[in-house]
Amino acid sequence: MSSKSLTLSNISKRFGSVTALDNFNLEVGVGELVALLGPSGCGKTTALRVVAGLEHQDNGTVLVADKNISEVPAHKRNMGMVFQAYSLFPNLTVEENVAFGLQMRKVNKTSRLKKAHELLDLVGLDSQSKRFTHQLSGGQQQRVALARALAFEPEILLLDEPLSALDAQVRVNLREEIRRLQLSLGTTTLFVTHDQEEAMSISDRVGVMNNGVLEQIDTPDALYNKPSSSFVAGFVGTMNRIPAQIADGMVEIFGSKIAALKRGNESGQVIALIRPESISVIADSATPNAKVLTRSFMGASSNIVCQTADGTIVQSLMTSASTGDLHPGSSVQLRVLSSEVLVANA
Amino acid sequence: MKIKLQPPLAITLLILGFFVFVPMISAFEYSIRTPLTGGYGWTHYIWAVTEEDFLHYILRSMWLAGVTVLITLFVLVPTLTWLHLSNSKVRGIIDGLSLLPLVIPVVAFAVGAQISFPEFVQNTVLELPFLYFVLALPYAYRALDIGLSAIPLKTITEAARSSGADWLRTITSVIVPVIRGAVMATIALTFALSLGEYTLTVLLHWDTFPTWVTYVAQENILGAIAISMMSLILPFLILTIITLFVPERSTQGRK
Numbered sequence: 001m002s003s004k005s006l007t008l009s010n011i012s013k014r015f016g017s018v019t020a021l022d023n024f025n026l027e028v029g030v031g032e033l034v035a036l037l038g039p040s041g042c043g044k045t046t047a048l049r050v051v052a053g054l055e056h057q058d059n060g061t062v063l064v065a066d067k068n069i070s071e072v073p074a075h076k077r078n079m080g081m082v083f084q085a086y087s088l089f090p091n092l093t094v095e096e097n098v099a100f101g102l103q104m105r106k107v108n109k110t111s112r113l114k115k116a117h118e119l120l121d122l123v124g125l126d127s128q129s130k131r132f133t134h135q136l137s138g139g140q141q142q143r144v145a146l147a148r149a150l151a152f153e154p155e156i157l158l159l160d161e162p163l164s165a166l167d168a169q170v171r172v173n174l175r176e177e178i179r180r181l182q183l184s185l186g187t188t189t190l191f192v193t194h195d196q197e198e199a200m201s202i203s204d205r206v207g208v209m210n211n212g213v214l215e216q217i218d219t220p221d222a223l224y225n226k227p228s229s230s231f232v233a234g235f236v237g238t239m240n241r242i243p244a245q246i247a248d249g250m251v252e253i254f255g256s257k258i259a260a261l262k263r264g265n266e267s268g269q270v271i272a273l274i275r276p277e278s279i280s281v282i283a284d285s286a287t288p289n290a291k292v293l294t295r296s297f298m299g300a301s302s303n304i305v306c307q308t309a310d311g312t313i314v315q316s317l318m319t320s321a322s323t324g325d326l327h328p329g330s331s332v333q334l335r336v337l338s339s340e341v342l343v344a345n346a
Numbered sequence: 347m348k349i350k351l352q353p354p355l356a357i358t359l360l361i362l363g364f365f366v367f368v369p370m371i372s373a374f375e376y377s378i379r380t381p382l383t384g385g386y387g388w389t390h391y392i393w394a395v396t397e398e399d400f401l402h403y404i405l406r407s408m409w410l411a412g413v414t415v416l417i418t419l420f421v422l423v424p425t426l427t428w429l430h431l432s433n434s435k436v437r438g439i440i441d442g443l444s445l446l447p448l449v450i451p452v453v454a455f456a457v458g459a460q461i462s463f464p465e466f467v468q469n470t471v472l473e474l475p476f477l478y479f480v481l482a483l484p485y486a487y488r489a490l491d492i493g494l495s496a497i498p499l500k501t502i503t504e505a506a507r508s509s510g511a512d513w514l515r516t517i518t519s520v521i522v523p524v525i526r527g528a529v530m531a532t533i534a535l536t537f538a539l540s541l542g543e544y545t546l547t548v549l550l551h552w553d554t555f556p557t558w559v560t561y562v563a564q565e566n567i568l569g570a571i572a573i574s575m576m577s578l579i580l581p582f583l584i585l586t587i588i589t590l591f592v593p594e595r596s597t598q599g600r601k
Contacts, residue, residue, distance in 0.1 A: 054504050074507040085498055087505040090524040104510035
């Protein structure tokens with residue numbers, strides 16, 4: 001296995017007056033898949049391009065298995081890359097595209113075509129090997145691009161929003177295929193995306209970026225359940241932001257007191273951060289504290305949007321079976337299901 | 347397939363026919379006349395190809411045109427690739443500069459060259475391909491510019507580089523094959539322009555095929571026309587051969 005670890009330390013990169021990366025640090029272990037997630041313009045693509053050597057950092061170092069490659073040109077970095085836009089060479093057939101990296105490494109024709117067919121077989125496109133790239137669908141083109149990036153056994157695989165140009169169903173299939181391949185080949189992978197579902201579903205760890213810095217990097221579970229900042233809490237998944245009073249480490253929400261998890265003011269007005277699945281909605285015309293605005297049926301679960309007496313909008317995610325008697329306009333009682341809640345300053 | 351002749355197309359064809367094809371056909375008809383017998387024949391063509399200087403000058407012009415094509419591709423492909431990738435403001439300036447040869451009279455250009463070029467440059471016929479390159483620049487530049495604008499240059503360049511291709515391989519193995527059409531157009535334009543260039547050549551006192559034809563015309567006008575007809579067909583033949591030898595690869599349907 002040729003896979004290596006990747007370390008970025010204190011990387012800074014400016015474009016004119018815009019700071020794309022600000023003392024950015026990241027470590028990716030051997031065989032690990034790390035996703036960089038963030039809103040557009042947060043610097044995630046710049047970080048990936050610095051790793052690829054397509055962009056040169058103003059400061060900082062890039063290490064691959066402790067070897068400093070900061071000054072190594074892109075073509076000598078031995079990193080496979082899949083781009084957001086279709087990037088296949090239109091003058092080459094599918095197999096020639098996949099064999100391109102090996103051709104550049106002066107591997108003889110028989111060996112490189114053999115390797116190309118192995119990779120095409122892995123992505124399920126061996127039967128298309130003689131076709132030209134414009135004869136393939138978008139999903140197939142990205143599969144070929146993935147095969148091309150893996151064919152020369154790169155030390156690091158870089159994925160720059162490879163799924164964002166594809167249809168919803170193809171995206172889901174291909175992201176799972178990427179994960180399957182990545183696990184079976186054990187390739188260290190850095191995956192840039194703005195789609196949190198994509199990042200959370202296939203990554204070992206997800207780094208959330210904002211304004212050129214890494215806000216938090218953690219497993220998808222930890223990121224979702226224990227966000228380290230209000231930004232991460234709001235960016236990853238849906239989060240209700242409910243104004244509440246805090247005193248003695250307890251927050252009062254919907255009339256009950258719940259333990260507050262770290263940060264925020266010690267007393268006074270705060271914002272409680274609560275996931276929709278941690279809020280239950282019960283039809284109650286006697287002691288209601290909210291009204292249902294909408295109910296969206298999504299199969300197994302339903303999304304209920306309510307408004308409290310003080311005007312706060314609260315979302316709840318419940319099993320559809322338990323929401324049958326909830327209709328727009330119904331008087332309901334909201335309850336917090338979790339025993340602890342995150343709070344942020346109001 | 348039946349092509350419906352729309353008025354704009356009909357007008358274009360009419361003007362083209364009147365000003366291009368009618369004179370050409372007339373010239374051809376004239377060149378195969380045999381005044382002595384009053385009929386038609388290939389006399390002047392046979393005279394032209396057996397003329398001892400014919401081969402000498404046609405080969406010389408083709409050789410110079412070939413060198414011009416090489417200079418053009420060698421200079422313009424990397425330059426334009428860089429201009430497109432860097433997205434620099436310089437591109438607008440270079441765009442404008444590349445049009446200058448259309449505005450500057452060739453006479454001024456030739457006189458300027460004679461005054462300013464050092465003697466060792468003026469002593470070699472190789473000064474011509476460089477000057478032809480400048481004359482062909484407005485056309486060659488635009489042909490390549492359009493070719494590069496039509497492809498996702500940045501992405502395929504980066505894909506090539508991250509796959510292990512250095513800049514030279516990226517240009518020769520990826521960019522040039524992908525913009526093959528534009529490269530062929532550049533070769534055709536530059537080659538044809540160099541092969542037919544007269545004014546600059548004669549002002550700089552060089553002899554090439556076109557200057558030789560005017561010389562011949564003074565003593566045998568029908569022979570000169572026959573030669574001109576052949577020199578018209580020749581670039582077409584050469585370019586057809588080039589096209590046949592460069593394998594056609596599929597580059598349609600890019601997204």
